[in-house]
Amino acid sequence: MVAVAPLSGRIARGEFVMITGRSGAGKSTLLALMGGLTRPDGGRVTVMGQDLWALSDAERARFRARHIGFVFQFASLIPTLTVLENLLIPASFLPPGEGGDRKRALELLERVGLPDCADRLPWQLSGGQQKRVAVARALLNRPEVLLADEPTADLDEETERAIVELFVEENRAGTTVVMVTHNKDLVPFASRHLILNAGQVHLAS
Template sequence: MTDDSREPFRGGTGTVADFLASFDGDVDAAIAALRAHHGGTPPVARVPRRPRRERSGDHIITVSDLRKTYKMGRQKVSALGGVSLEIDRGEFVALTGASGSGKSTLLQIIGGLDKPSGGTVLVDGVDIGRLGDAKLSRFRNRTIGFVFQFFYLQPFLRLATNTEVPGMFARTPRKQRRAQALSLIEEVGLSDRSRHLPREMSGGQMQRAAIARALLNQPAVLLADEPTGNLDSATGASIIELFERIRDEFGTTIVIVTHDDDLALRADRTIRLSDGVIVAQDVVA
């Protein structure tokens, strides 16, 4: 076991022990000095933005005049008021906006988890609004992967089996889906956790596991709703990098809903919503 107190101190010269010694071992005073040195709070490492990709014009998602109204008692509440947008194959897009702006509703309708009150959604050339429940379920399982804020891993299944679940619904042969699951587990950096239960993993590891599961059926589109919402900044940064690697290596189209400015900045394009309509497109968050 290494002695971290003898590691070089990155905030100045000498070691951590030397720095603490200058405050007679008073850790609180040392932390206060660090905060003062850094303008009040210690610096948070940010993932530098990569160059934005040029749009290809090959639309994999086309949304036209999308409307969604909910009934709340005798009142009708408009969640989406005529949204139109196009997302290209292989593009990484962030949907942003304040709570109640309609971004999560838009994501759910694109993913076929909710039905619109009006308008159309084409995903990979299919008008998903025209599909019956059985056909829509098969289409989602084959074409769209979902990642949510709360992971939704089965608590009684080990990681490898959790990752296989979409393949079970797709009737993928057991040997094939296990091989795919283990390959994806390695891809997201969890090879040493394949036999662990969710409770034996950290939040970041569970989110990586959820991403591996979402990719099992090789979906053309990956939809993520607040994927870093329950993670600390360092773990969230690693999830950002994982999304980018998935897009680069698999050519997956990624659409995320996020309040995280750092995550939005990493996307190729940001679409901002307010009160159920798009107020800005093709912008840097």
């Protein structure tokens, strides 16, 4: 079974692309391919002119830390670390001064509506709050590319809209955003809509 069929495509710098499709259509796999987390069976995955699989594992990890932010389908916070410590993890993959810092992390917590949660542990947060922490973490290093897999799942309508508007704000500042969602009501926020069906990518009409 092919999770994502052979394809050739390009996402331009500064686009906001929304990807929809049924469960199991291959949306998460496609994001993992784009971010260099999953090796393709053939061809190349190029981000900002760099062939991701021409890099060593260590080089690819540094490239991701510098240039790509991920919001995974599950928050995946480290339970023994505080919210602030979880937020600062992406900076640990870069030399001192290159990644985000405490000030940036606290600003992001404010932007996702969790200004008083820095010292809490993940178990003290709801599932939706943990997802918002994951969104803030993805933005810590000011990535040029943001890959978001169902970032608004488990969020109430008001918070969902706030998160997408945050992505729009980051996009207008120059970040390329690729977001997977089941909620078609969010599609108008994007500049392009792709539909994934049985591993095939289609441009929405």
